[in-house]
Amino acid sequence: xxxxxxxxxxHAEPGKLDDYYQTLKSENLGPLxxxxxxxxxxxxxxxxxxxAWEYAKVRPRLLQAGELITAExxxxxxxxxxxxxxxxxxxxxxxxxxxxxxxxPGEVAPxxxxxxxxxxxxxxxxxxxxxxxxxxxxxxxxxxxxxxxxTWHDHGSAADAPVVWMDGLDxxxxxxxxxxxxxxxxxxxxIITRPEGDSDARFGSGLLPLDACSTxxxxxxxxxxxxxxxxxxxxxxxxxxxxRHGYALRYVNPTNGDWAIPTIATSMRLLPASFSTKPYxxxxxxxxxxxxxxxxxxxxxIAFELDAKDVxxxxxxxxxxxxxxxxxxxxxxxDRPVHEKLGLWREQKG
Ligand code: GTQ
Numbered sequence: 465x466x467x468x469x470x471x472x473x474x475h476a477e478p479g480k481l482d483d484y485y486q487t488l489k490s491e492n493l494g495p496l497x498x499x500x501x502x503x504x505x506x507x508x509x510x511x512x513x514x515x516a517w518e519y520a521k522v523r524p525r526l527l528q529a530g531e532l533i534t535a536e537x538x539x540x541x542x543x544x545x546x547x548x549x550x551x552x553x554x555x556x557x558x559x560x561x562x563x564x565x566x567x568x569p570g571e572v573a574p575x576x577x578x579x580x581x582x583x584x585x586x587x588x589x590x591x592x593x594x595x596x597x598x599x600x601x602x603x604x605x606x607x608x609x610x611x612x613x614x615t616w617h618d619h620g621s622a623a624d625a626p627v628v629w630m631d632g633l634d635x636x637x638x639x640x641x642x643x644x645x646x647x648x649x650x651x652x653x654x655i656i657t658r659p660e661g662d663s664d665a666r667f668g669s670g671l672l673p674l675d676a677c678s679t680x681x682x683x684x685x686x687x688x689x690x691x692x693x694x695x696x697x698x699x700x701x702x703x704x705x706x707x708r709h710g711y712a713l714r715y716v717n718p719t720n721g722d723w724a725i726p727t728i729a730t731s732m733r734l735l736p737a738s739f740s741t742k743p744y745x746x747x748x749x750x751x752x753x754x755x756x757x758x759x760x761x762x763x764x765x766i767a768f769e770l771d772a773k774d775v776x777x778x779x780x781x782x783x784x785x786x787x788x789x790x791x792x793x794x795x796x797x798x799d800r801p802v803h804e805k806l807g808l809w810r811e812q813k814g
Contacts, residue, residue: 508747510779512557513549514763519587519773526566526628535571535619536652542566542631547777554635556777557749559799560728561635564775566628567592567621575618575649581681581725582611583632585753585795586689587773591623596685598657603627606689606755608715608730608795612681614645616654630753630775632797634727667718682717682724689755696734696793708744708813710735710786722801729800735759735788742785743814749780750798757792761785783814 476484488494496503526543535541542563545556556562561580564587567573575595584594586603593600594609596617601609609629611617621627638644663685666673676683692713699711706712711734715724723729729748732755735741752761752775759770763784768776778784786792803809 508781510558510749510781511549512547512555512749512777512779514766514768514779514782514784515548515777516761516768516770517545517775518771519775520771522564523588523628526564527626530566530568530626535567535573538573539576540565540573540631545775545777547779549779556751556775557779557799559634559636559640559749559802560751560797561631561633562751562775562777563631564628565619565631566626567619568626569621569623571621572652573619574652575616575654576646577614577616577649578646579613579644580633580635580638581613581727582617583725583728583730583797584609584611585630585632585797587628587630587753589623589625589627591625592619592621592627592629594619595654595656598655599662599685600656600660601686602660603629603686604689606693606793606795608687608689608692608724608732610682610685610724612725616649618649618653620653632728632730632751634725634799637727637799637802670718672718676719678720679717680726682715683719684717684724687715687724692732693793696732700734700736705734705736705739707742709733710739710741725801726805727799727802728797730795730797732793732795735786735792735794737788737790740785740787743783744785744811745781745783745814746800746811747780747803747809748798748800750778750796752776752778753795755793755795757788757790759792759794760787760789762787783812 529541542565544554545562547556586605586607590604592603596611597615667683696711712731714731717724754770754772754774761768761776763778764782
């Protein structure tokens with residue numbers, strides 16, 4: 465090896481190096497050797513921490529909001545689930561937004577549209593509706609409803625009791641990319657142009673209109689819980705549950721086989737009574753909503769006892785297991801499609 469290739473250690477005087485860094489800073493330059501390991505980490509280091517929100521504790525806070533402000537005044541009367549590791553940025557994980565939205569009988573949450581994609585997962589109550597692009601769908605607990613990016617949407621309620629659903633949006637991702645736009649509709653509620661069930665008739669039965677094209681977001685508006693639940697229970701009659709995911713089905717865009725929302729993976733899972741999953745982690749950070757039963761979730765080194773309607777944040781690349789004492793059904797969503805589309809998704813089976 466020639467002399468020129470032999471690395472030699474330079475021990476600059478400490479003051480000199482600091483002066484040099486100050487000069488670099490003033491000239492909008494930075495020494496990569498100081499930041500390299502942080503910029504290119506050996507593995508993901510999410511800022512989010514494992515955390516659970518007990519519905520029994522959040523519900524009274526939502527009802528309090530219902531006494532203090534109307535849905536119309538608030539535009540969206542939502543309590544944002546803020547991860548303790550990410551204070552003040554409205555994020556439940558490093559890339560996902562989650563909130564619980566309350567609508568009371570007779571209220572309207574005015575129509576608007578935005579670049580962010582949204583999902584609604586109904587937690588409590590029947591008879592509220594959301595309208596998207598001229599069609600309404602009535603909400604039932606466990607329904608998974610889609611508001612595609614840049615579609616007009618308003619919410620209302622013909623129920624006789626409070627209705628609460630979870631909002632899941634790709635807000636942090638759109639913020640990071642700087643691609644967010646929003647517009648208000650000229651009226652509170654949009655004009656209804658199609659009968660309820662229209663999108664289901666066209667796209668929701670394993671059939672497509674003859675000339676249907678591939679769409680970014682699934683054209684199925686509402687994936688009703690009774691069908692999802694029935695499918696999961698029928699799975700249990702043949703074949704064993706997956707050791708890490710239990711009986712698991714993903715919501716699909718029927719026009720192209722992709723996830724139902726291009727930026728958000730959504731799935732529903734059933735763990736049979738006394739089933740425990742094997743350790744698992746993946747690069748996507750996830751949100752879990754328990755629909756039925758009880759669940760012991762171990763995420764990193766924290767154990768959570770979840771009851772129905774509780775919400776759990778599972779940070780990216782954090783090993784977790786689930787244990788069900790009775791049959792448990794839970795909804796999950798994550799940023800997995802974005803990882804997959806960019807060739808970044810990884811999983812590790814412990
Ligand atoms: O219902 O349109 O939780 O635009 C956050 C932003 C709900 C909505 C949220 C929104 C909505």
